[in-house]
Amino acid sequence: MLKNVFLGISILFVLIYFSASILYDTKYVVYIKPVIIPAFICYAFCAFKERLNSHYLIFVFFFYAGEIGILFMEQSPIMYKFGLLFYFFSYLSLINLAYPYIKFVNLIKEIKLYSFFIFLLLTVLLVFILKIIFDSEIDFYLNTIIVLNALSAIFLVVTAFILLQEIFNRKTVYYFFGVFCIFFSDVISAVNFYLLDDFYLNLLERVLHFSGFFLFYLFIIQKEENKFS
Known part of the structure; x- marks a missing residue:
């Protein structure tokens, strides 16, 4: 076939x-x-x-466009910036992908204390990464795009936690781990590019990157089911 x-x-x-x-x-x-x-x-x-709904296809389009733009990191700085910008829109698409499953009426009582702790921890991590990046000699527009990507990444992680607490089943677990694969793939990529160049970190970043994309595919094709007991 x-x-x-x-x-x-x-x-x-x-x-x-x-x-x-x-x-x-x-x-x-x-x-x-x-x-x-x-x-x-x-x-x-x-x-x-x-x-494969329209929200998922929009995510795939921006994710793939980001992949193409990143390829021209050395040859074309403009294409590289567009690649990062496309990643930003792919993050927004992922957030939008989860929102239909979240009931905001129950949101406050569903949020646990550990969620705030993890959110704070991730924020501190991203601030540390951003400091490393801003200490490098890069232009204003690239700085702006990186900040947008960092903010969207934080909101994406928060969305993953909210969704998992709202509906704890196989479908939302796929989304949750997909988000964390993408998030830590970006963190490792930034550290590897601006701080050190390690082969094994580079390999791990690629594994997480593709794993995240595959997990979002599993999320979208997985049928609705009851919560795990």
């Missing part, structure tokens, strides 16, 4: 991407990334077309 062909292509390019990044120069490996997401989305359309 056609969906199996697209799934096979996706798996093949993921394996090539990760194995090549270990064995060869990572500068050339990054150009394999743009093939993976389109092949996987073709599989998703063949397998679960009726469950």
Whole structure:
């Protein structure tokens, strides 16, 4: 079947991407990334077309556009800025993806004390990362985009916690861990780029990045079900 062909292509390019990044120069490996997401989305359309709503497709568009923009980090600073801006819109799309499942009437009584603690911890972490970035010599527009991305990342994590507390089932667990994969992927990427350049951190960032994207796919195709007991 056609969906199996697209799934096979996706798996093949993921394996090539990760194995090549270990064995060869990572500068050339990054150009394999743009093939993976389109092949996987073709599989998703063949397998679960009726469950891929417009909110998810908007997220995929901005996420993929961000991937393309990031590829031109060294060649074109403007494309790199647009890539980061597209990531910002992909974060907003993810937040929008969760809101239909949240009942704001019960929001206050559902929020636990540990949620505020984790929110505060993540905020401090992001402030630390932003300080490292701003100590580098980068322009005003890039600073602004980075701040927008950091704020949207915090709101995305908060949304994930609220959703998990509102509805604790397999679907929301996928969303929760998908958010944390994307969040820590970005944190590791910033640390790796501005503070140190470590091969294993770079590899971990890629694993988290693709894991997050796959978990959001599982979230969107997962049928509604009862809460875990």
